[in-house]
Amino acid sequence: DRIREIGNNRADHTPWPSDDLPEYGDYWGSERPFSPITPKYPEGESLMHFRIRIGTFLEELVEKHRAQTVVVVCHGGVIELTYDHLFNIGPFRRAEVWTKNTGITRFELVEHPNREMWRLHYHNRMEHLISLETENKKQGTKNGKQHQQPATK
Template sequence: MNPTRFFLIRHAIVEPSARTVMYGDMDVAICAMALAQESAAYQWLATRLPEGARWFTTPLTRTRSTVEAIFAAGYAPVETEVEPRFVEQHLGEWQGITHEEFTARLTAPPHPFWPHAAEERPPGGEALADVIGRVGPALEDMVEQMPGQDVVVVAHGGSIRAALAYALRLDPHQAFQFSVKNLSLTRLEWHRGDWRVVSVNEEPPLSTP
């Protein structure tokens, strides 16, 4: 049987006002200026992604807007489905506060590559382990429901790191060591009864003058 191939894309960068706070899974818009400036990235994704794939977003506007931009850049539009388990980490009572206030509320030293420790669970929110705990079953359900198919998921940095952690059996601290940039592509495959990581954080090639 052919592998089930997953193409995971982090949404476009969000509007500047959202970036001044810890927005977590708040429903914020993508940056209109960046949308105009990143046409090459959308065109690259439109040609890089396989035809005939099943497309999924999260319930948040920034993932749907990113899909629309990829379609506008040349990928033949298809119906998209919503998979809420791929939504970004929920920061509970700390969501929407400034970065400075967020830092003051931490209960453990932050991760070297992230604003908080992997085990940090804001009041009423999620730790990264909780995100892994919902993303993993979502991947397994997709494998069962779409064996041998291509699946595109436009999601978030946290949920893509969670997918990598689940596939590689990593702990949350290790998951935060992955760089997952906006509009980057990460590819996983379910093949021969196990997960294979094909690529992480793919970006469009730099254009030459």
């Protein structure tokens, strides 16, 4: 529940019941993109609440799994806020990190004597989909559906 996308949790970080989720729509493209502290819904989570939730998760993950390899599966908004937390980006960003569906991102915690340092190795890696794309082309399918070639005259 701690790495759910924004709009799935209340301001106190407890999840909304699935049958009562508020409709956030395109939160990132809202009419108030520079208002990260104002929740869109009463009792809802603001962007800053979301950042605190993700940052806390990351800090606790490091404490519990230092020097281990950890895989986290999550939505793109969580990855975007991971960048914000690890790279210490303020609340009013001027750029966004575009994350594709099933893209793989790899961060590494590099230990230094007096500080913590994060390294980004890659973002949006898609090699794991190449074999699927090749197989679809061989079978004449597009997006998993049979693709018919237009008739020629």
